[in-house]
Amino acid sequence: MRTADVIGNAARNAFRSRLRTTLTVLSLFVGAFTLTLTTALGAGVNEYVATQVATVSTGDALLVAPAVASETTEGPTPFEADGRQQATQPNPLGSGTLLNAADLETMRGLDGVDLVEPVRMITLDWVAADGADEDARFELDINPSSSLGRSDLVAGDQLDNGTDAAQVVLQEDYVAALGFDDAESAIGETVELGYTDAAQAEQTIEAEVAGIARTSLFAAGAGTNESLTDAVTEAQAIPGQPEAYVLAVAHLDGTGPDGAVTDQDVDDVKALLADADLTGQTVEDQLGVIQTVINGIIGVLSAFSVIALLAASFGIVNTLLMSVQERTREIGLMKAMGMSDGRVFSLFSLEAVVIGFLGSAIGAAVAIGLGTVISSALAAGPLADLPGLTILLFDPVNVLLVIVVIMLVAFLSGVLPARRAARQDPIDSLRYE
Amino acid sequence: MTSAPAPGAPPVLSAQALTKTYGTGQSRFDALKGVSIDVHRGESLAIVGKSGSGKSTLMHLLALLDRPTTGAVEIDGEDAASAPAKRINHLRNDRFGFVFQQFFLTAQQSVLENVTLPLLVAGVPPRERARRGMAALDSLGLADKARNRANDLSGGQKQRVVIARALVNEPDVIFADEPTGNLDTATGTQVEDILFGLQRERGITLVVVTHDEDLAERCDRRVTIADGLITDGAGR
Incomplete structure (x- = not known):
């Protein structure tokens, strides 16, 4: 099976059970959304502190x-x-x-x-x-x-x-x-x-x-x-x-x-x-203390979104296990036709990655959209006394990192179901009712 | 062009002293107890026997879907039982076609997608897949159903789709496990006609597992399996 076909089929398979996939994507969405916001908050505040340091230090x-x-x-x-x-x-x-x-x-x-x-x-x-x-x-x-x-x-x-x-x-x-x-x-x-x-x-x-x-x-x-x-x-x-x-x-x-x-x-x-x-x-030493405190707060906030992601990853495991179960005979058939264990594994783990990508990309996009609105509203209102402060700074590298990390989490969640699929015996699978 | 193997040519499938044991100790069960059989190029072979006799196990071993406990299976003289998994996967994909009693069609996919599954597994490019899939459907009179969902077809049509799928990779051998078991007599006969027509016209070797006497009767040769041994008909 060609790699392009594996990816294409994995993406299509992810949507065979639309409602189930959507719900799993939603749970990832929550994690991605909060993680994107907290990293943006950290980046925004730290960036501001860094510019302030530059203004007072030679x-x-x-x-x-x-x-x-x-x-x-x-x-x-x-x-x-x-x-x-x-x-x-x-x-x-x-x-x-x-x-x-x-x-x-x-x-x-x-x-x-x-x-x-x-x-x-x-x-x-x-x-x-x-x-x-x-x-x-x-x-x-x-x-x-x-x-x-x-x-x-x-x-x-x-x-x-x-x-x-x-x-x-x-x-x-x-x-x-x-x-x-x-x-x-x-x-x-x-x-x-x-x-x-x-x-x-x-x-x-x-x-x-x-x-x-x-x-x-x-x-x-x-x-x-x-x-x-x-x-x-x-x-x-x-x-x-x-x-x-x-x-x-x-x-x-x-x-x-x-x-x-x-x-x-x-x-x-x-x-x-x-x-x-x-x-x-x-001056950096003195402000380093401030940055340590800020990073501590951001760390705690991020930990909450990581907990949300952890919960979501169990959702992925569950979704894919059901998917493997439903497609037992199909897996058996493909294996009977000579599909290798490795390809079967790729097909299912990529399905997890597709779900991970959807959840994280949508979560990040919504976080950026909503965050930008909130950020400019705050800058115009309560934070108007701190010119130059962008409270939520969406650094493309950070956003990309969040997406990649969540896709990785999704992949790891997919390992167990995908292994189960890859190890199925074609004869047993074809007998499965 | 009936079964007239070229003299001296090795049999397309050859099995020597196959045994297959499931489980150990108290639950030990010998499904096959030493079966030797040759299948010649272009012939049609019926494997008959009661359920639990070991006929399905024999077919699985011949089709390389399972490995024997002892004994050897040769494909065109090549030892397959000890070949690496990758080679066996390739052999199954390239040389064999499968027709099962349950159709094993993916309900949500189109007829064409179901038919081209072996080509997808083989890594054939999409355009080529569609072309060969349509050709296979055309030869079974189903070209107009290519875009339909597999679920929307009748039983006879489904089994023809399955045959098209078995045919699409131009196999040497088609393994058919109770191909007419789920069909009424008229449609069953129709499907049998198609299978024997393929054997005649394309020289495809047919290995049919059945307990249908009429179907076994139409094959060039039959072997009967009982309790894991060939009891009737020559293995070679």
Whole structure:
């Protein structure tokens, strides 16, 4: 029997009992539908996190914080006069302990560290267009890590830490509020920033708009370059208070081609930092935790669809066993006419694969159709605050993989019935009533 | 052109000292106890006997549908009993045609599809299958039924379809197991006429298993099987 005939006959045989096949296909459909949706959800969220990582990471920097004290079993920590300070209020970026000037010096002295910048938290009260009235002022949050990362820009350039001029990157929704026509026309314009200094006196400073950024999950708030940060920090520093920082950013020397920072460089510096009672993490490390959580959730969801598939695979076994039973005499006849066991096996296992293909292809197609509608509805409604997020991302490779996996499951389910058919004795089969 | 085998030519089928045993111990049953038989090219042979005598078992062994417990079956001098399964499948597909008492037609398929089943198994391309299938149906006066579903035919028509199916791969030997058992006398005679006509006109060897005396009478030669042994008629 020719291979093309085997496939053709397997497909036709699958529809001899139309209702039975349809029901089996439906059970596979449920599994394929959910599996396609969960993988799309995973791909969508992970893709979004990955782009967000790219917006906040330059790839060659470590975020350094004091190591969390682990010696909790040995009683209270002894006081050291020159030791690190504890933060008076919790902050989201570091642990409760703050870095001091000595820590910065230690970091600067490590092999492989090129430049160390402490992250300073500055507070700005308002922003206004240059020369605007007092009632056209808007509150402004500053993202403390903005000077080290990159913003997801709609217009303009990233912040320049080399220049003496004060620069700021504003979020998209400030464009209209500050009276600019569009993002492009805001670039290079001057805005006025207001803040309160250490003596509780109101101050203003002018800054140039370097770029306009898209709102992002991890880099919420406006960005300020180093020159601006320095000026404001100086004014807001309380006289006599020792230096203390939540975090510092260590820029690394690269040993790779063209001075690129390799994974080995990062690991080396991390080890040195650990020796100095400090912990270094790349932005990827920090967001890796988020991705692990996301993958865990997606994994649990996928497990449910796999259970659905498992149930469906028993449906296939059942369907095909009935089919083999019904066609006992036909199998006997074909074997009497010289059809080999292998061909009989192929005929039935391919019938299972056909059922698997139908269920998975229809399931995937419906999931894509429905998912696209849901995804765009969510993007327009509840998820409108997260631009750039496609909650369900249908990657063709993933969809194809789901279909192939389900066809494989179907094939494996078909093995038992197909073997039963292949092993039938032609004489017994022809006597079968 | 009746049975006149060329002198010296090997018999188309030759069986030596065939035994067939089913089961072991208490349930042991010897279906055949040493049967030797030659079937010559172009002859018609009737294997007669009561049910349970072993006549069907003998036909299954001759048709290579089963392997003997001991003994040998030769096709044109080629030892088939010890041949690999693939070779035996090919021999059955290429050299034999089968007509069964129950028609074994696939009800949902068309008459033409049923007739061309041996060609499908053989791997003949679709166009060629249809051409040869139509030729076989035409020779049995069923060309106009080719597109009908097999289920829609009368008993006599069904058995003619079965004969067309046995004929489509141009076999050397047609094995017929009670070919008229399910038919009334008039249709049965019609089917017999067709089978003997094929033997006469195409030189196809006929091996008929039956307990119908009239049918056995029309064959060139008959052997009677009782209790697993040939009791009447020469095996060679």
